[in-house]
Amino acid sequence: MTQQDKVVIFDTTLRDGEQSPGATMTHEEKLEIAGLLDDMGVDIIEAGFPIASEGDFAAVSEISKRAKTSTICGLARANFKDIDRCWEAVRHAKSPRIHTFIGTSPLHRAIPNLDMDQMAERIHETVTHARNLCDNVQWSPMDATRTEHDYLCRVVEIAIKAGATTINIPDTVGYTYPMESAKIIRMLLERVPGADSIIFATHCHNDLGMATANSLAAVEAGARQIECTINGLGERAGNTALEEVVMAMKVRNDILPFRTGIDTTKIMGLSRRVATVSGFAVQFNKAIVGKNAFAHESGIHQDGMLKNRETFEVMRPEDVGLTGTSLPLGKHSGRAALRAKLKELGFDLADNQLNDVFVRFKALADRKKEVYDDDLIALVSDEQTNDAHEFLQLKKLRVICGTEGPQEAEMVLTIDGKDHHIDATGDGPVDAAFMCVKMLFPHKARLQVYQVHAVTEGTDAQATVSVRLEEDGRIVTGSSADTDTIVASTKAYINALNRLIIRRQKTAPGEDVKTVSYHGE
Ligand code: KIV
Numbered sequence: 311m312t313q314q315d316k317v318v319i320f321d322t323t324l325r326d327g328e329q330s331p332g333a334t335m336t337h338e339e340k341l342e343i344a345g346l347l348d349d350m351g352v353d354i355i356e357a358g359f360p361i362a363s364e365g366d367f368a369a370v371s372e373i374s375k376r377a378k379t380s381t382i383c384g385l386a387r388a389n390f391k392d393i394d395r396c397w398e399a400v401r402h403a404k405s406p407r408i409h410t411f412i413g414t415s416p417l418h419r420a421i422p423n424l425d426m427d428q429m430a431e432r433i434h435e436t437v438t439h440a441r442n443l444c445d446n447v448q449w450s451p452m453d454a455t456r457t458e459h460d461y462l463c464r465v466v467e468i469a470i471k472a473g474a475t476t477i478n479i480p481d482t483v484g485y486t487y488p489m490e491s492a493k494i495i496r497m498l499l500e501r502v503p504g505a506d507s508i509i510f511a512t513h514c515h516n517d518l519g520m521a522t523a524n525s526l527a528a529v530e531a532g533a534r535q536i537e538c539t540i541n542g543l544g545e546r547a548g549n550t551a552l553e554e555v556v557m558a559m560k561v562r563n564d565i566l567p568f569r570t571g572i573d574t575t576k577i578m579g580l581s582r583r584v585a586t587v588s589g590f591a592v593q594f595n596k597a598i599v600g601k602n603a604f605a606h607e608s609g610i611h612q613d614g615m616l617k618n619r620e621t622f623e624v625m626r627p628e629d630v631g632l633t634g635t636s637l638p639l640g641k642h643s644g645r646a647a648l649r650a651k652l653k654e655l656g657f658d659l660a661d662n663q664l665n666d667v668f669v670r671f672k673a674l675a676d677r678k679k680e681v682y683d684d685d686l687i688a689l690v691s692d693e694q695t696n697d698a699h700e701f702l703q704l705k706k707l708r709v710i711c712g713t714e715g716p717q718e719a720e721m722v723l724t725i726d727g728k729d730h731h732i733d734a735t736g737d738g739p740v741d742a743a744f745m746c747v748k749m750l751f752p753h754k755a756r757l758q759v760y761q762v763h764a765v766t767e768g769t770d771a772q773a774t775v776s777v778r779l780e781e782d783g784r785i786v787t788g789s790s791a792d793t794d795t796i797v798a799s800t801k802a803y804i805n806a807l808n809r810l811i812i813r814r815q816k817t818a819p820g821e822d823v824k825t826v827s828y829h830g831e
Pocket residue numbers: 326411450452453480481482483513515
């Protein structure tokens with residue numbers, strides 16, 4: 311394989327993915343995800359949109375300082391102020407990139423009311439400005455797949471001449487299909503002078519479920535950078551899923567003879583972590599990372615699998631970091647067994663973290679005969695999400711529920727280190743418990759999403775609960791796991807409130823809602 315066969319992986323989980331309503335991550339979570347992406351071998355991390363908020367700026371700056379091998383990129387609209395702010399954030403990176411864009415389709419040109427010539431001039435000026443700051447500049451004609459072909463060729467040529475080193479072709483609304491996606495890249499390579507001196511990227515949204523196919527078709531036609539997110543996170547139906555394109559090129563290397571720098575065994579760990587911190591659970595039948603992606607339930611399949619696993623599997627679970635089904639742990643399992651199992655699952659915990667997890671594992675094993683891999687994953691994720699030093703902590707909860715309402719809850723909630731006691735009734739046990747929290751810690755946050763999932767089978771299964779709250783435009787998610795669904799629900803609610811408290815301190819009402827318009831200044 312030559313350099314020509316390398317497909318650059320550009321991850322935009324922290325920018326386009328985080329734009330998904332409710333997927334907002336805390337500063338620390340963004341740093342953690344960026345570190346994991348760097349370790350996995352992602353070539354370029356789009357860490358945020360620095361002008362969009364103080365939070366984005368701080369995250370992009372810090373990620374830039376910490377990055378080991380990945381290039382760190384920030385997004386900027388086509389104006390000097392955005393580009394300067396972006397450069398201020400990414401310039402700390404060993405390898406920085408500025409990504410500037412403007413909507414070039416007729417629909418997008420109409421909003422800033424620029425005619426074709428005025429827009430061409432704007433592109434020339436802004437790409438030149440970016441290139442004067444940074445020698446790695448990416449330019450995107452937003453909504454490229456709905457832009458007139460002649461105009462697309464014209465503006466791409468202008469951006470190349472102004473110094474862009476990567477030209478990204480976004481399918482902003484997930485409108486294209488594979489043959490067309492390939493045709494556009496081929497056309498640009500054939501018609502635009504200088505096209506052979508830069509890298510073409512593909513950036514697909516999944517509105518019609520074709521993002522992966524469209525990205526791979528673009529690569530076949532000559533694109534050498536794929537923009538994607540973990541779990542396909544992103545606005546509306548999401549972006550191209552990193553795990554899908556990377557595994558497709560690995561599994562079908564016979565017809566897609568390309569290579570990436572991704573350590574695919576890190577995929578599962580990242581997928582779980584992104585699901586937890588974004589509050590966007592992975593659908594069970596999601597390709598590669600879904601809970602059922604390697605599960606073979608039907609008797610016919612199980613029989614075939616036992617004889618030869620290749621009968622029903624195109625890749626091995628280990629290739630994406632899923633360990634084979636191994637024996638569950640129980641209450642007699644010791645610390646060493648727990649450490650080994652967690653390592654197998656991709657969690658390399660420090661000694662003090664392991665001690666905390668061990669205490670919780672023992673408590674869980676007392677309640678549950680067998681502790682499965684998924685139980686441990688839920689437990690560790692909960693430990694990482696719900697810090698013991700939070701402002702609000704659930705100390706005690708008793709609930710009376712049954713066919714005769716109203717249901718009652720009695721709670722002790724620790725607020726800033728001090729215990730507070732209350733009783734409340736509600737329309738169901740969860741409502742009663744949430745009412746207690748609301749009475750002890752009054753707030754205006756509205757519950758937007760409340761989701762419960764059983765981690766494993768059986769009536770003693772742990773439940774993982776995620777909630778999403780909205781207050782004055784600030785959206786936060788919280789999650790928790792417990793064998794008691796009401797406890798998990800209450801802890802998830804409290805977790806979201808703790809995040810809201812932090813968010814309130816960092817932003818004025820409405821400020822962290824990314825209201826910056828893609829067309830504004
Ligand atoms: O989908 C899109 O067009 C984008 C651009 C900002 C590159 O995300």
